[in-house]
Amino acid sequence: METNVHHFADINSCFSSNYVKIIDAKPVFIDEEKYKNDLFSHLINDSPYFFRKDELQQIRKALDFAFAAHKGQYRKVSKEPYIVHPVEVAKITIKELQLRTTSAIAALLHDVVEDTEYSVEDIRNFFGEKVANIVEGLTKIQNIYDSKLNPQAEMFKNMLLTIPQDMRVIFIKLADRLHNMRTMEGMPASTQLIKSGENLFVYAPFAGKLGLYLVKKELEDLSFKYSHPEKYNFLVQKISETDFSRCLMIEDFVSPLRGALESKKIKHTIISVEKSLYSVWEKMEKESLSFEDVFDYKAVRIIIDPQSLETEREECFSVYSIISSIYSVRKGSMWDFVKNPKENGFEGLLLDFMTPCGQWLEVQILTQRMHEIAERGYSDTKKPNEKESERDKWIRNIVQRLQESDSNAFDLLDNFRLNVYSDVIYVFTPKGQIIKLPKNSTILDFAFQIHTDIGLHCAGGKVNHKMVPVNHVLNSTDQVDIISSESVSPRSEWQNFVVSPLAKGKLKKYFIKIRKQDIESGALLFQKWMREWKIDVTPEVMTFLIRQFNVENDDDFLIHIANNKISAKVLEKVLFQEENQNVFKYFVTRFFPKLRRKTYEKHEVTQKLTLNPKEPVLIDENIPHTKATCCNPLPGDDATAFKNHYGMLIVHRTDCQNSILLRATNGKQVYAVKWKLHKNNASLARVLLKGIDRIGMTKDITNLISDELKVNIRSIHLTADEGIFDGTIDLYVLNLDDLNVLISKLKKINGVKEVFRTEIPAIK
Numbered sequence: 001m002e003t004n005v006h007h008f009a010d011i012n013s014c015f016s017s018n019y020v021k022i023i024d025a026k027p028v029f030i031d032e033e034k035y036k037n038d039l040f041s042h043l044i045n046d047s048p049y050f051f052r053k054d055e056l057q058q059i060r061k062a063l064d065f066a067f068a069a070h071k072g073q074y075r076k077v078s079k080e081p082y083i084v085h086p087v088e089v090a091k092i093t094i095k096e097l098q099l100r101t102t103s104a105i106a107a108l109l110h111d112v113v114e115d116t117e118y119s120v121e122d123i124r125n126f127f128g129e130k131v132a133n134i135v136e137g138l139t140k141i142q143n144i145y146d147s148k149l150n151p152q153a154e155m156f157k158n159m160l161l162t163i164p165q166d167m168r169v170i171f172i173k174l175a176d177r178l179h180n181m182r183t184m185e186g187m188p189a190s191t192q193l194i195k196s197g198e199n200l201f202v203y204a205p206f207a208g209k210l211g212l213y214l215v216k217k218e219l220e221d222l223s224f225k226y227s228h229p230e231k232y233n234f235l236v237q238k239i240s241e242t243d244f245s246r247c248l249m250i251e252d253f254v255s256p257l258r259g260a261l262e263s264k265k266i267k268h269t270i271i272s273v274e275k276s277l278y279s280v281w282e283k284m285e286k287e288s289l290s291f292e293d294v295f296d297y298k299a300v301r302i303i304i305d306p307q308s309l310e311t312e313r314e315e316c317f318s319v320y321s322i323i324s325s326i327y328s329v330r331k332g333s334m335w336d337f338v339k340n341p342k343e344n345g346f347e348g349l350l351l352d353f354m355t356p357c358g359q360w361l362e363v364q365i366l367t368q369r370m371h372e373i374a375e376r377g378y379s380d381t382k383k384p385n386e387k388e389s390e391r392d393k394w395i396r397n398i399v400q401r402l403q404e405s406d407s408n409a410f411d412l413l414d415n416f417r418l419n420v421y422s423d424v425i426y427v428f429t430p431k432g433q434i435i436k437l438p439k440n441s442t443i444l445d446f447a448f449q450i451h452t453d454i455g456l457h458c459a460g461g462k463v464n465h466k467m468v469p470v471n472h473v474l475n476s477t478d479q480v481d482i483i484s485s486e487s488v489s490p491r492s493e494w495q496n497f498v499v500s501p502l503a504k505g506k507l508k509k510y511f512i513k514i515r516k517q518d519i520e521s522g523a524l525l526f527q528k529w530m531r532e533w534k535i536d537v538t539p540e541v542m543t544f545l546i547r548q549f550n551v552e553n554d555d556d557f558l559i560h561i562a563n564n565k566i567s568a569k570v571l572e573k574v575l576f577q578e579e580n581q582n583v584f585k586y587f588v589t590r591f592f593p594k595l596r597r598k599t600y601e602k603h604e605v606t607q608k609l610t611l612n613p614k615e616p617v618l619i620d621e622n623i624p625h626t627k628a629t630c631c632n633p634l635p636g637d638d639a640t641a642f643k644n645h646y647g648m649l650i651v652h653r654t655d656c657q658n659s660i661l662l663r664a665t666n667g668k669q670v671y672a673v674k675w676k677l678h679k680n681n682a683s684l685a686r687v688l689l690k691g692i693d694r695i696g697m698t699k700d701i702t703n704l705i706s707d708e709l710k711v712n713i714r715s716i717h718l719t720a721d722e723g724i725f726d727g728t729i730d731l732y733v734l735n736l737d738d739l740n741v742l743i744s745k746l747k748k749i750n751g752v753k754e755v756f757r758t759e760i761p762a763i764k
Contacts, residue, residue, distance in 0.1 A: 036067055039087050043104075047094050055101040058127075062105040063087070065126060069116040077186040085179060086111060092175040096214065098376050099171060106134035107172045113139045130166075137169035138176075170206070174215055177203050181222040188614035189672035193640055193654065196223035197663025197670075200278075211344040211373060220278035227654050228281070228638050235277045238291045246298055247272075253327070253355045254300060260322050266315075267305040272298050273364070285655065288688060288756040296352070299362035303371045313338045316349045316365045323363060327353040330360055338370075340426060340436075345373050425476040437474065440499050444470045447482045448503040455506060457484045471497045515559065522558030529568050535575065548574055611671055617641050617649065620676035625649040627683060631656035632760055634683050636736030639673040642666065675735070682732035684714065685739050689727060689746065690754040693720040700749050705731060709742055730760065 040063055044051065051059070066086050073082035090107035093099050105127055112118050113135055120139065124132035159173060181199065184192055199219045207216040225232045254270050261268050280297050283289065306315045316338055323329075330352035341347045348366040355361050366374065427435050427446065437445055443463070447470075448455030460469050462481040474480065495507050530537055542554055549566060551557045560566040611617060619625055619641065631653040633639045638654040642662050651673060652659035663670050689701070698718055705711045711731050718727035733739045739757060746755045 036063065039063060039067075039083065043087055043091055043094070048098050049094070049100060051101065058101060059090075059104055059108070062108040062127065062131075066108045066112060069112045069118055073115065075183070078183060082111075082115075085183075088179045088182075089172065089175045092178055093172060096178075097171050097175060097212065099168065102130050102134070103168050103172060106131050106138070106168065107175060109135050110138045110172055110176060134166055134168050134172065137166060138172060170210075174203060174207055174212065178215060178219060181219060184222065184226055189616055190613045190670050192226035193672055194663050194667040194670050196227040197660045198667075199223040200227075200660050201664035209344045211346065211376070213374060217276040220276040224276075224278040224281065230638070231281055232277060235281060235291065239277075239297075242292075249355055249357050249359065250298065250300060250361070252357065253353070253361055256326055257302070257323060260326060261302075261319070264318075264322065266319065266322075268319075269303045271301050271303070273301050274298055288754070288758060295360045296362040299364055301364040301366060301371070303366050303368055306367045309369075312367050312369070316367065319365045320349055320351065323351075323353060327355070329353055343424070346370075347373065425474060427474050427476065428479045430479065430481045435480075438500050441474050442470065442497055442499070443468060443472045443474070443480065443482070444494060444498050445500040445503045446474060446480050447484070448498075448500065448506050450482060452506050454482055454484050455503060456490055456510060457486055457488045459483050459485045459488045470494070515555070518559045518562040519555050522560070522562035525561050525568075526558060529571065533572065533575065545571075545574070611643070613668075613671060616672040616674035618674050618676055619649075619651060623649070625651055628652040628656065628658065629760075630658050632684050632686075634685060634733065634736045634739060635675040637675075639675070641671040641673050643669045643671070682712065682734055684730060684760065685733050686728050686730050686758050686760045687739075687743060687746070688754075688756045688758040689718070689725075689729065689752060691725055691749075691752040693723050693725040694751050697725060697749075697751055701729070701746065701752075704745060704749065705729070705742065709745065711738075711742060728758065 040060055043063065044056070044059070067083050070082040070086070074080065075082055075085060078084075086108045089110060090104045093103050093107040097103075109123060109127070109131065113120055113123065120132055120136045123135050159170065177195075177199065181195065184195065187195075200223050204216045204219040204223065207213075207219060221232075250272055258270065275297055280291070280294055283294055284291065302319060304315060304319060306312045333350075333352035335350040337346055337348050337350065347370040348364050351363050351365075352360045353363055424436050425439055425441065427437060427441075429435060429450075435446065435449055437449060443461040444455060444458055446461070447458040458470055460467060460483045461472070462468070462483070463472060463474065463478050465479075467483075490507055490510050492511065495504065495511070498504055498507065527537070535541065542557075546553065546557055549557060549560065551560060557566070561571075617623070619635070619639075625641065626648060627633050628650055633651050633653045633656075639651050640654050640659050640663065641649045641651050642659075643649055649671070652662070691697070698716075701718075702713065702716065705713055711733060714730040714732060716727070716729045718725055718729075731742075733742065743755045743757065746752055
């Protein structure tokens with residue numbers, strides 16, 4: 001299903017001779033009133049709602065106000081009058097998010113306080129309390145006054161903190177972001193990368209959780225387009241080439257179903273739905289699939305008209321029964337989201353069926369009500385007597401966590417992402433109560449879900465009556481019983497395997513408390529020792545000790561003392577042993593800084609680099625940089641550079657999760673990358689191989705790599721089982737082209753069936 005993209009210039013071009021003339025290279029209106037009339041018509045055309053006369057008057061009043069406020073302002077790239085942007089945001093708010101009058105007015109005014117001389121109080125006087133509060137919330141999202149804070153992280157924090165006040169702030173912000181992405185063409189490459197990272201990190205997943213599928217899909221695809229243009233164009237071409245055959249396959253599948261449903265007198269509509277290009281590419285990357293192997297790119301949605309709300313599930317299963325009498329269902333593919341709706345509100349039965357041409361096809365069975373929820377997502381209006389949905393519960397949970405949280409911006413954002421990204425499982429208590437947890441939850445996550453004290457003293461548990469440790473990963477339908485003991489207390493490694501935001505938050509709070517206690521007791525001991533040795537605790541002494549014991553800061557030093565990792569005997573030896581070479585080195589480098597110049601020469605050169613954020617950084621062997629070990633980019637990869645606090649450039653692949661995080665939270669340090677082919681410095685890469693085993697297979701593979709292609713192998717791990725082999729080879733190549741040549745030649749070896757580039761796990 002495609003989202004309609006409205007390009008205002010195609011409807012009423014602001015540079016049309018009917019409206020403007022150019023004076024001193026600037027557009028000047030010659031028919032201002034007609035222009036505003038056309039803007040208004042464009043705004044309310046195709047609205048899913050019928051606006052009353054008084055509502056239309058209020059919307060027109062807001063348009064006139066915004067027009068006057070933004071007069072003389074123009075968009076940077078398109079140069080069209082700025083008023084086009086708030087009108088398009090309001091259009092998205094009305095038509096695509098299906099919000100009503102108050103939201104439309106606030107969307108028209110969303111940039112007035114930020115970009116003009118008007119205040120929130122002015123908005124309140126002209127348009128009332130509700131509109132003013134929404135505009136104020138949108139303004140607060142953007143305003144970050146403390147230069148010490150990270151602007152992007154703080155902006156996201158401010159956005160999340162508006163949730164308890166009015167969800168419409170979030171909807172308008174999503175509409176604002178969507179229109180900005182639709183008009184991103186022509187912006188600097190670094191800006192495109194930053195905005196794409198923000199979308200993939202926060203906005204698109206958030207839209208998905210709110211049930212705004214079409215908004216999520218378009219944000220993902222536009223972000224994919226600007227962060228991976230070659231891969232985006234490749235998929236567009238592939239879809240274009242295969243679309244006709246896929247449509248035929250779906251029609252062959254659907255044709256018998258229509259007759260079967262009609263014979264049972266079931267009112268129905270059958271449509272096809274498409275995944276975003278980004279999600280298709282993500283699946284291809286994660287599972288090392290070709291495009292042809294992604295069978296669920298297109299799905300069939302059967303929409304039925306049930307007799308009543310109470311019979312929805314029964315009637316959905318009746319349709320499933322009809323389909324399964326014609327086609328084979330894939331074992332284990334059923335998802336009953338009618339009984340257990342997704343947190344974004346989605347309801348329906350999802351299954352995979354085998355088509356006549358031998359391909360699996362996803363089928364979604366929904367009622368008309370479920371279909372409307374899947375399309376419109378969360379609404380700012382609630383029907384009378386409408387029960388609280390899973391989406392409402394999720395939002396209420398987010399609000400509660402936000403109100404309880406005292407975290408900084410990064411921690412709050414991380415906690416939010418855990419809530420946004422996690423799929424769920426359903427497990428049972430010994431008494432049969434259903435507990436919903438994020439996928440990959442452990443015994444410990446379950447324990448914290450029951451009660452904080454049970455989690456803090458969890459010793460293990462029983463899953464389906466079998467004893468398991470605290471880090472045992474749970475599956476749906478498991479029955480779980482917790483074993484707790486007062487003698488058990490949390491260990492730091494627990495934080496590494498819990499996945500639920502609740503468990504992570506409780507453990508973090510516990511360890512913050514313990515850390516504070518350790519700092520206080522360590523400080524008392526340290527002060528006592530220093531008094532006994534008659535040494536003043538000066539900043540110079542603390543700096544020396546921090547370096548000597550290789551700790552991050554004063555607090556970590558005191559914690560080491562509290563935990564007896566630094567004893568009085570060891571500390572005394574460090575402070576008083578004159579022959580200690582580290583002491584000598586410290587004082588030399590402190591009082592004779594010229595002697596350490598060589599050590600920092602490389603960083604100093606890096607800091608002197610003149611970088612233009614609007615232009616890609618040319619990465620070659622002469623520019624000081626390092627390649628991130630989390631994704632091991634090769635020259636030729638789509639890549640992004642980040643400047644750390646030392647001034648060193650760190651290059652990531654653009655699709656790396658750390659790259660997305662950094663683009664979303666450290667935009668000022670982001671640079672697009674243009675590679676200059678390296679002639680000497682080889683980079684590490686890993687390829688995954690699968691095939692039919694035979695005598696001499698390993699020899700043929702290594703001979704091709706080492707002897708014929710002259711590529712240095714770092715390690716090779718191949719295993720065979722019942723005639724099938726698979727494994728990985730780590731090797732050093734100069735660039736992406738060389739790696740692609742190697743992969744192409746490996747595929748030609750007799751018996752080798754699949755060869756893919758894959759990730760090398762970073763050493764933690």
